Amino acid sequence: MTFAVIAASLAVFSWKFLGYLVPEKYVSNPRFREIADAITVGLLSSLIAIQGFTTDSAVTVDSRLPALILAAGLLYLRMPFIVVIASAAALSALIRMFF
Amino acid sequence: MNRIPVVAVSIGMATGIYAVSFGALGVTAGLSILETMLLSLLMFSGASQFAFVGVVATGGMAAIPTAIASAWLLGVRNGFYALRMAPVLGMPGISKLLSAQLTIDESTAVATAQGSQSDEQRGFWWTGVSVFIFWNLMTLAGALLGDQIGDPANYGLDSAAAAAFLGLVWPRLSSSKFKLIGLAAFVVALATISIVPAGIPVLLGALVAAVIQYWGKR
CATH class of the missing domain: 1.10.287 (Helix Hairpins)
Structure with a gap:
């Protein structure tokens, strides 16, 4: 290996x-x-x-979509890269926790 | 400009977040901690690394040729990045090996978003070195934690990776031509994902981008 x-x-x-x-x-x-x-x-x-x-290999829409929309909003507001990534991950994780 | 080091470290830390999940996936796929680390140190290309351990995880030793081929195919884009960075960096002789190893999505994206050749060079080196350090440290952390971590998707790490690509392309989307190119590549990648082998949709997206740029100029 x-x-x-x-x-x-x-x-x-x-x-x-x-x-x-x-x-x-x-x-x-x-x-x-x-x-x-x-x-x-x-x-x-x-x-x-x-x-x-x-x-x-199949098109799927899940909690990554709202996470990406949030990321786009934060990028538009010129937030730092790390804030954008961490927020996207957190939103996605929260959504998966509740649904 | 002092913004480049800040951006570089920020991107390094962000990639570190999903390097943890790579490290954990590596050891749960049956690689040793050393082998998982070798992938981050030597291969140093996130998509190829995830593909390699993903194939090994499902197919074991018998799947090794497929694992190598998948990693190789997903690495093609680094060759395009190298073509873009070569004249900017102007590395002589053997030192090309160093710039080649750091030629990845992040270093190229930050470099090409800069306005002058010296800033492109600084963007490339700062980001390449920063990502290399964080990527390897966090791979080690993930490999040591192993399967205690569980499914990376529970932490939204798949969303983190998608958001990172969005963040990398974002500075280029101020031009309407690049907006069109980005949208076209996005649509083509999704339209072809279920009909061609893994790795190919991304290359088709790149092909569409090149074609639009080429014909748009005429």
């Missing part, structure tokens, strides 16, 4: 490292940079969808 852990870690690391091996002339192009920025936004938005609204 230890070997599997190390192999999987190297597999994940290979992506991180490969990105740094692409020659500078390609990645410093402004057009490329705009697309890379858009991809970052696309990845994070997809991750909200998967983490917030799916369970075992």
Whole structure:
């Protein structure tokens, strides 16, 4: 199992490292940079969808929805990141405690 | 600006909250404390780590190839982040290994929200190092507590992780183009989740983002 852990870690690391091996002339192009920025936004938005609204590959709506709405409200009010995350977790936990 | 260290530590502490649940899940999935820690130290990519222990927890040793493949697939996005950060950081030679290891959702999100190259560099390093420290310390705490913790969902930790992604993308949503891109990626990920293997919906979301950006410019 230890070997599997190390192999999987190297597999994940290979992506991180490969990105740094692409020659500078390609990645410093402004057009490329705009697309890379858009991809970052696309990845994070997809991750909200998967983490917030799916369970075992099925779309589900549960206490994560009110937690995300609360988080959005707190972000709008420019609250610190840690406050946003802790509040979202607390609301979700409270809802699950009572329902 | 002194806001960067504050943001970085705040994000580090927040990721620490769900690192506890990762540590606990790792040992309940049958990994040793050392193996659980190796994942946080070496793999250092939350989604890939959760996928690895999730598959091992249900399939045991026989599921190891699937576990490695799932972790690998979920790690693809770090490659895109690396492409984005490479020209900003300009790391020479072997030092690329260091920047590569810290290239994750959080460090890239904070960096790309900054306005100048030097602030992008500070955002990347502060956030990467902060998350690395909190992530590993709290993984250890979770692994030591083990199954005493129970289901992480009882503490709303799944909501914490979703809210963290929202918090990371939030600064970029001030532009209407990025709002559209974010919404499109969100919809595509949800629309495809039940028909393609795990890890793919997120990449399809990224693909849609790239396509909108590319064609929107013409």
